[in-house]
Amino acid sequence: MGKRCAYLPFPESDSASEYQELLDWALERTKARGVGFGWDKILFADSSDLGDNFRGLLDEDDVIYILGHCEAGGSKLSSNTGKSSVDVDSVVEDLLDKIDTGFRGKIKIYACDSAVSCWFYPAFTQQFANKMFGKGYRRARFFGYLKAVGTQYVPVPNQEGLHRAACKDDWIGQIKRFMNEEAGFETLGRAKDFRLEVHPQ
Template sequence: MCKHSRIVICPFSAQSKQWVNTRENWRKARRSKIEANTERTDLADYEFFTFDGPSKKRLAVRLQSCIGPDEVIYIFGHCAPGSTIISKEASADSESISALVLARTLKKDVLLNRSFAGKIKIYGCNSALPSGTKRSFAHSFACMMKLYLYHNCEIHGYAETLVDGYVGAHKIATSDSSVVEALNKMIQRDEAFGTGIDAKYNEDHVLRPSKFRQEIEVSEDMMREVVQELTPNK
């Protein structure tokens, strides 16, 4: 049986501390899942890339064979409701990338196969949420991908805050601000979920996997509107 690719992209020119931690956490969690499912032969390790020079070149080679409907590409970055960008750090002066540039880079620089029929998941907090009249980042990105004639893939965004786990799961999400604050403090102290966080919070809060991620559907009218919003005035 063919293994299903899980490609994770940090679309920036350099790595952040959080990206390094996330990469290691996801790698450990995936390895644990593979080892626990010995009868399955379709599970593959995560593969991690950035948009720096050497890694970007390796990504371009790798994406040529990433086509099938079971393939998943994660785009990692900080996001907010109605944002037109995702950023490397959660700060105003952080390196960032727009939905338009991200789609263009996938097409022109890293050569994502236009026949790609898998899923692209914008792994950022609230990436599926609009804000007033502003569409979500995932929605804007989906429109740009349609514009570049990627008609076979699904675009997903996330509707709440995302917090990366250590050994218990590779992603846990909650909209409870007190839980998020506690989780972040434990992560900063390098405490594993299995040593206390499950016992402390599972009785009072449902720390559920990101089951509320949303597939972003795009109509022709929506695409035209977003293109007008994101295309620089000439």
């Protein structure tokens, strides 16, 4: 299995606490179940070792998850607190000197509706893929999601164990349910079942 890095294109102070808690929780579950899941590393826009970690991704099984909140046909990702947002051009520019153009792994825009277009506005992942391809990233593969997706590992109908899920709720609804555990999650299935590979155009 390749390396899996989660990248939040925002300052660490704006996003760190929730995702670090999720990573710790995932690692704890990993030890308990003997199954590897979660991210190997969580990185932020101002992480001092960002480039070192990305340049170490050389295998086709390596994955970069870019996290944020998105909407169909959107051109921006926003942080969990809503204090920060970045447009697709900024995300691309921030990665240019950190990821080798020979990168042949996967880049997944792990955000709600990141593979969904709206009217004449292409999906965020389509915009991202087009721009990265134009910058010379000809071997990378790009993926987005067709539904709202959650970062918490939860039970999913007709699946054993816990999974990151595609949800009926938007991210605000997910947070409300996460804080009120007895309400459960209204899941549609595993997040990966609603993942779409997006080809540059």
